[in-house]
Amino acid sequence: MSKRLKDETSEEKILEAARRVFLQKGMAGARMQEIADEAGINKALLHYYFRNKELLFDRIFTQAAAKLFPKVVTILDADLPLFEKIEGFISSYIDVMSENPYLPLFVLNEVHRDPEGFYKRISGELKLPRPEKFLMQIDQEVKLGNIRPVSPLQLFMNILSGTVFPFIAKPLFQMHIGVDEFQFRQFMLQRKTEFARFVIDALRK
Amino acid sequence: MSKRLKDETSEEKILEAARRVFLQKGMAGARMQEIADEAGINKALLHYYFRNKELLFDRIFTQAAAKLFPKVVTILDADLPLFEKIEGFISSYIDVMSENPYLPLFVLNEVHRDPEGFYKRISGELKLPRPEKFLMQIDQEVKLGNIRPVSPLQLFMNILSGTVFPFIAKPLFQMHIGVDEFQFRQFMLQRKTEFARFVIDALRK
C-alpha cells in the first residue's frame, strides 16, 4: 500500500489529484472538474478548501518547485572534490526526476509564463540554491591546471542540460526512437554513470 | 523594414499574430481575442479565415515543427566526418533557435500533451529525419577505436540536450544567474564553439 487510501482526508485527496492534473496539463489546461473527479469529490469542495483555482495551483506549484530545486542542488554547495560532486549531482537528480517525470517541464513552463512572478512566489517560500560556489570551484580547478580550461557557466549548463533534458524530451524520444517505458528507465539508469563519465572525460586532460 | 507592414493581407497578419500568441501561451493558454487584437482585426475574421481555434493552431504548430526538425537535423545524414558533423549540428541548431527561442518548449509541450496525435499530424506533412545513420556512424568510430567507447544513443542525447536545453531554461537562467538578453546571446554564441569542443574532448582519446 503506497498510502492508506480510504482514510485520507478530503484535503489530501484533492491535493494529490490536483498534483496529477496540474503537472500534466499545466495551469491553463487543467480543469477544476477533472481535479474533482480524480479526487472522487465534487467541485464545490475544491472551492471550500482552496477558494479558487489560482490558490490551488500555487500550492501545487510551490510544492513542485520545492521538490525540483533545493534538495539535490545543494550537493553543489557541499565540500567535495569536483568529480565526485558532478557524479553525485547527476545521479541524485536523475533519481528525483525518475520519480517525478513531469516536474521539469511543468516548472519550466511556469517560469516561462511569468518569470518574475515565479521568482517572487518561491523566494518567499524557499531559497533557491545558488551555484556560485560550484562555479568558483570549477574556476579553481582550471587555474590549478587540474582540468581542461572551460567556462564554469558553460560547464554548469552542460551538466544541467544532460541531466534534465532527457525527461523533457521523453515522449518525443519514446515515440521517435521507439522505446517503451521500461527501456526509458534503463536508458536513464545507464545514463547516471555514463553521462557523468562523459563529462569527466571532457574535463580530464 | 522587416516586412511591408501595411500592405500585408489579413491572412498574413493573423498568422503572424497567431504564431506570437500560440508560441508563448500554448494551445490551452492562447485566446482568440488576443490573437485578433495582435493582428489588428476582430475575432469574426479569425473564424472567417481559419474556421476555428484548432485549425489555426494546427497551421502554426505544423509550421513550427517544420522549422524545428528537418532543416538542420538532416546534417546528421550528411556524408561528413563525425567531429565535423557534431560541430555543424550544434552551430546550426543554435542559430535556428536563437531566431526562434520559443520553438523548442512550444513543440515539446505539444508532444507531451498528445504524443501519438503529434506523430500522426506531422508525419503527413513532413518526414522527421531519423538518427539511425548518425548512430551507426558513432558505432563505427567506436569499433575502429577512433573515439572513446560510448553508447551512440547516449551521445546523441548529450548533444541534443546541450544544444536545446539552454533555450528552454532561458528565463530561469536569466532570472537566477542575472543575465540580460544581450548576455544570453553572447553565452549562446560562445556555446556554439565551446560546447562542440566539450563533446569532442569527451570523445577523443
Added chain:
DNA sequence: GTCTATAATTTGATAGAC
C-alpha cells in the same frame, strides 16, 4: 464537511449588415 443546483464569467463561434 459535503452535496446539488445554479449563478457568473469567460471564451469560442456564428448571424447578418455593409
Added chain:
DNA sequence: GTCTATCAAATTATAGAC
C-alpha cells in the same frame, strides 16, 4: 472581406440544504 452584435458552450465560482 470586414465589422458589430449576439449566441452557445464551457468553466469557474457560489448559495444554500443537509
